[in-house]
Amino acid sequence: GQNIDQPTEMTATEGAIVQINCTYQTSGFNGLFWYQQHAGEAPTFLSYNVLDGLEEKGRFSSFLSRSKGYSYLLLKELQMKDSASYLCAARDSNYQLIWGAGTKLIIKP
């Protein structure tokens, strides 16, 4: 079966760094996405990885290892507004997205 695993909840301190891990099992692989979703709002796109390695975009970076079926999202210089759920999604051979349940990130002052 197809499956995405990510931690349910994480807590971090304002100004610190946090890494949110995601492991995936899909029928074929055509890319890994990260989305941010604030409570009561729609998900918004953060990053896309299709090749192994690190993609950096400002305070956010995303890493992919296809051989390990593993990705992480790295958030630096955490701000209170980063409190949100972070959704990992892998695209399978049929170009359908398989979504994780999301990681709720709580930022404490």
Add this chain to the structure above:
Amino acid sequence: IAGITQAPTSQILAAGRRMTLRCTQDMRHNAMYWYRQDLGLGLRLIHYSNTAGTTGKGEVPDGYSVSRANTDDFPLTLASAVPSQTSVYFCASSDTYSGANVLTFGAGSRLTVL
């Protein structure tokens, strides 16, 4: 402002009633999707459309139907609502279904079936 409009924002519905959730996009995106989001679960795809005039079934299509008569509109219909269809429904669109197809989501429709 370019984006996706969903209606209604929220609705309480009696079991057995018919309900249509509306979704309109003004970005001229080819692909559109309907997801449901339930606590503790990932987004689950209900139906999708890769281009106007075509539709496909997602992971959880039973009890739902869609149509794609034109590029902009993608309504989702519950023919006879049941309590298990209580959820938050998100419509999304993307320029294409392959490549780095970034999804743009609507604000969601919260549906409660009693």
